[in-house]
Amino acid sequence: MLRVLNYRGKIKRSKKMKKVAALILTFIMLVSAVSGGIITAWALTSGDFEYTVSENKATITAYNGSAEVLSIPSTLGGYSVAEIGEGAFQNNITLQRVTVPAGVNKIGARAFYSCVMLRSISLPATVSELSEKTFANCSSLERVTAAGSLTKIYREAFNYCSSLQSLNLTSALTYIGDNAFANCYAIQINMEKLSGDITYIGSQAFRNCYKAYGSANISAQTTVGGLAFDACGAQAINFNSEHPKYSSENGIIFNKDKTSLVRYPAGRANTEYTIPSTVAQIDSYAFHRAQQLESIVIPESVSIIGDYAFASCLMLDNVVLPSSVDELSDYAFNSCPMLKSVSFPENLISIGAHAFGYCDLREINLPSSLESIGKYAFYRNYNLTEAVLPNSVTEMDSFVFEDCRALSSVTLSENLGAVAWGTFANCEALSSIVVPEGCTEIEGAAFMGCKALESVYLPSTLEYVGRNAFSDTKLVEVYYNDAQTKWEIIDINETGNRPLQSAEIHFGGWHFHSYSISGLNNDMLVFRCSCEKSYSERFSDYINVRGSLPVDLNADGIVNAKDYAILIKNY
Incomplete structure (x- = not known):
């Protein structure tokens, strides 16, 4: 040494x-x-390309150029290009048209991921498989030309290729991964090309392929993942009778024994449908985006309606819920813009979050069994005018009636402990509200943007008012059901609550008059409240306003006490 x-x-x-x-x-x-005939993973550069060499074949690992039109070279440094490596072109923002040379037999994962300007790409016959996320998020990609036949398309290969219009699928295709074509909104895939040789169709494989068409025929050997055809434009999805998991009837997917309705094809042309009486459960997303469906009959056998079950059914205009349903799941009928009326069952216990958001309900008659309402349940029902919450309701989450701009009359449950965040925010037609005794909190933004709100009745139990609870209102009068000394200890957040603090506050008890007919004086009806206050109304005016009925109810030519007796008995 x-x-x-x-x-x-x-x-x-x-x-x-x-x-x-x-x-x-x-x-x-x-x-x-070198003596062994192998050069291993040597990093090299040629022009705008970085590549490695293995077994005398080049794999492109990166592209550093700024071309808009690119023909990838077939050789680099004298080596034939055999692969495009993982992420080689990902996030490129200049490429618009790309040609992949013959001889390339593999395109790695994320090779062209998020190339947002890429519009077209040509693949050689030597490419038979597409790796995961190969073209995912290529939002401008319109056309993929495959000279050969693709046999396997792995997960998310085209996910969010929102402009992709066509891709030729052949009988050689055997595998379609999870989310492979998800969110390809414009792709016009003929579902009949899904042949019996396909062994796997992954979860959400064709989700939101709105422009897919035709009827898919699924073999007994094909494994199909959940939501594979959610919001897919196929007119029918037929399963071989020997399939171990699913069955079908008229192109509608059920579980094997038809107790669960799994998928109603979004592209089905029928405007009406009656669910079979064998069905006990409507699965999540079962009718999601059923574009032509106007009317649905739900049998008494159904007890479960899953999340998003009827979401975005754009033509659905009325629903009758059977008495067997006691809970409505989240988003069950969300974004059904034509839905004007819903008949709620008498034993309904809960309405899930967003259940009827973005619908067009005009009135809601909630049953006395109802206990809870989820957040945003009736959000942006612009034409809803009245809401009566039965006293059974003890819990109402945030933003339930936000942006219900025509809502002018609200009756709150007497057992509601709090008015939650943003519950009535931007209800621009609401002019008065009674917060019942027992309620202790009015949370932030609860009445924010109620531009017509002039009077509010507050309970003696109130302890807290959150920020912006009454911001952007026209409060003139506040009726507080207790003494001033107690009012002064309420924790009122000063942020955004100047309208509440500036209004004229009336202290002491308040009473709402509930009049009933007490007699008839000539042609005037006499009404009296339990507090002894009374008023009179012309008999003919009262009758006509309440139903355009004749004043002379017994048709004897005289308006008198006999007509009054008929009124009391029948009206």
Whole structure:
């Protein structure tokens, strides 16, 4: 071993000799590799391309150019290009048209991921498989030309290729991965091309392929993942009778024994449908985006309606829920813009979050069994005018009636402990509200943007008012059901609540008059409240306003107490 004596008489190993030894070792390894006929993963550069070489074949690992139109070279540094490596072109923002050369037999995962300007690409016959996320998020990609037949398309290969219009699928295709074509909104895939040779169709494989068409025929050997055809434009999806998991009837998917309705094809042309009486459960997303469906008959056998079950059924205009349903799941009828009326069952216990958001309900008659309402349940029902919450309701989540701009009359449950965040935000027609005794909190933004709100009745139990609870309102009068000394200890957040604090506050008890007919004085009806207040109304006006009925109810030519007796008995 070489040693060097330093001037202090100490012996140390030469650093220079270490470097020499390392170079010699590297040279020996290189010679050994070359002599064995292999050059392993050597990083090289040619023009705008970076590549590696293995077994005398080049794999492109990166592209550093800025071309808009690119023909990928078939050779780099004298080596044939066999692969496009993982992420080689990902996030490129200039490429618009690409041609992949013959000889390339593999395109790696994310090879063209998020090339947002890419509009078309040509693949050679040597490419038979597309790896995961190969073209995912290529939002401008319109056309993929495959010279050969693709046999396998792995997960998310075309996910969110929202402009993709066509791709030729052949009988050679055997595998379609999860989300392979999900969110390809414009793609016009003929579902009849899904032949019996396909062994796997992944979860959400064709989700949101709105313009897909035709009837899919699924063999008994094909494994199909959940939501594979959700919001897919297929007119029918037929399963072989020997399929171990699913069955079908008229192109509608059920579980094997038809107790669950799994998928009603979004492209089905029928406007009406009656669910078979064998069905106990409507699965999540079962009717999602059923574009032509106007009317649905749900039998008493159904007890479960899943999340998003009827969401975005754009033509659905009325629903009668059977008494067997006691819970409505989240988003059950969300974004049904033509839905004007819903008949709620008498034993309904809960309405899920967003259940009727973005619908067109005009009135809601909630049953006395109802206990809870989820957040945003009736959000943006612009034509809803009245809401009566039965006293059975003890829990109402945030933003339930937000942006119900025509809502002018609200009756809250007497057992509601709090008015939650944003519950009535932007209900621009609401002019007065009674917060019942027992309620302790009015949370932030609860009445924010109620531009017509002039009077509010607040309970003696109120302890807290959150920020912006009454911002952008026209409060003039506040009726507080207790003394001023108690009002002054309520925790009122000062942010955005100036309208509440500036209004005229009336202290002491408040009473709402509930009049009933107490008699008839000539042609005037007399009404009296339990508090002894009374008023009179002309008999003919009262009758006509309430139903355009004749004043002379017994048709004897005289308006008198006999007509009044008929009124009390029948009206």
